[in-house]
Amino acid sequence: MDFSLNAQQAAIQRGIAGIAAELADSQLTQRDLAAAFSRPLWQVLHRHGFSSLFVDTERGGLGYGALDAALALEALGQHCQDTGLVFALSAHLCACLHPLLKYGKPAQLERWLPRVMQGQIGAHAVTEVEAGSDVFAMQTQAKKEGPGYVINGSKCYITNAPVADFLLVHARTGPGQGYFDFSTFILPADAPGVSISTVPHEKLGLRTAAMGDIRFEHVWVPEEDRIGAEGSGGPIFQVSMEWERTCLFALYLGVMQRQLELCVTRSELRQQFGQAISAYQAVSHKLVDMSLRLESARLAIYKSAWLLDQGRPDSACAAMAKLLVSDAAMQNGLAAVQIHGAQGILCGEIERQLRNAMPASVFSGTTEVLKNNLARQLRSAVSIRQASSQ
The missing domain is CATH 1.20.140.10 (Butyryl-CoA Dehydrogenase, subunit A, domain 3)
Structure with missing residues (x-):
């Protein structure tokens, strides 16, 4: 076993230490009390490539794997006192960007990755009032209609929801509550029928990571915006949790x-x-x-x-x-x-x-x-x- 970092990994951590001054915020205590997310600091992270760090270098990303990402987020946690901001970034990366890259079809990547490369923020809409730990009890449904789906339901406690530009949504497409009874969709946060709470929840901690609720009322999603096959929401969710529990x-x-x-x-x-x-x-x-x-x-x-x-x-x-x-x-x-x-x-x-x-x-x-x-x-x-x- 070799526990030392290679040259690239050591450079990752040194590089992040080098931008620590750009991530400093004299108003952090006030923003924490006000539960205020910082777009300017997000743009600092984006400018240095962190909002797209899983994207391969050919597409303009950093091309990080899991260990490199963990090292980068560890260094950000050390040098950026706004832990809520780093948490928001990590949720965007592990629960939105990674599933898109792993399961997205070429046409989906062509459509959605430019948004990520522009600094847009993703939110992972899975949790419901009665479907937190018991995720398979979700009630939000995506009913097949013609060349797409109509989503109805609601999600709660969603990190990044009030500031999100796009959503990765899990909804039931099967008759039961099993592993293969729900699917994953990607859609703009301002799609017709999507309502997102504009005032973030006030929380005990991570207050500078915006958290809100989402309601879907007859939201039309074309079939080409379903991530993976119908019924593959379970495996997609499981993989995203493995990356989140590790990298985040x-x-x-x-x-x-x-x-x-x-x-x-x-x-x-x-x-x-x-x-x-x-x-x-x-x-x-x-x-x-x-x-x-x-x-x-x-x-x-x-x-x-x-x-x-x-x-x-x-x-x-x-x-x-x-x-x-x-x-x-x-x-x-x-x-x-x-x-x-x-x-x-x-x-x-x-x-x-x-x-x-x-x-x-x-x-x-x-x-x-x-x-x-x-x-x-x-x-x-x-x-x-x-x-x-x-």
């Missing part, structure tokens, strides 16, 4: 790296009872635990990304990586607040890091649901091994 969660690695460095510095500078608080074991052990959680999560993300690049996607590995990252982000966030004391609970970067970490246990599959799935896979694997040894 890499951004938290960068946040935790910056957070750890802030905590080490704080512990050296803060004096109590005649010495730096880093001299106290209670504080120094917190720092070590933060580092252990970060490194464990980083290895899990890198392994999952490597498997994706090898064409060997592993849903269990991606789920474990997501669980490790979300738990580490919350635990490290709590430790950072404790190390910073009163300064940690004041409105600012440290308390914002904790708030931004907390949603990670809910989106892309809740901690409880992923553990249930992993438990079933574990039991199945043990049963297979036992049967084969008899």
Whole structure:
């Protein structure tokens, strides 16, 4: 095993560190309180190619695979304090752009990729009030009519919805609620019959990533805007989740790296009872635990990304990586607040890091649901091994 980065990967991280000043925003605290997404900062990311980083170089993109993308998003998480912005970018990349590139037909790529290359933003419309973790319970329907489909229904809590230029929509096309009973469509956000909430939801964390609701009323979508075959929504959704649980969660690695460095510095500078608080074991052990959680999560993300690049996607590995990252982000966030004391609970970067970490246990599959799935896979694997040894 070689755990070192190659020259290209090291250059990715150096390059992002080089644009850190362009991503700085003195109004971040105010925007966070106002739940305001920043188009100007999105345009900075777009100008440097990050909104199209999965697009191959022949089409003008960066041509990144999973590991390169994870490294890039990790570096953005470290050098851009607007974690909501990086989250919005990651959702656009993993849940909209990647499925389009993987499953889109040549004519669809010719039509939609120029929009991505112009900096347009995508939103992944899948969640409904009664179809979150139980995604197959979705009620939004796409009824076949002539050379296309008519979509009716609603979606909620959709990242990027209030600022989206195009939507990737999952809707039922089959009679049941099974794996092959829904399909995936791509359409403009301003298509007739599409209504998107204009005021973003106010959230505990990730407030600068706009989140809203979408309603579809007799929305006509031509058959050529269906991604993949009819009934292939299940596989498309599963793949997008594997990429999201791997690449998107890499951004938290960068946040935790910056957070750890802030905590080490704080512990050296803060004096109590005649010495730096880093001299106290209670504080120094917190720092070590933060580092252990970060490194464990980083290895899990890198392994999952490597498997994706090898064409060997592993849903269990991606789920474990997501669980490790979300738990580490919350635990490290709590430790950072404790190390910073009163300064940690004041409105600012440290308390914002904790708030931004907390949603990670809910989106892309809740901690409880992923553990249930992993438990079933574990039991199945043990049963297979036992049967084969008899």
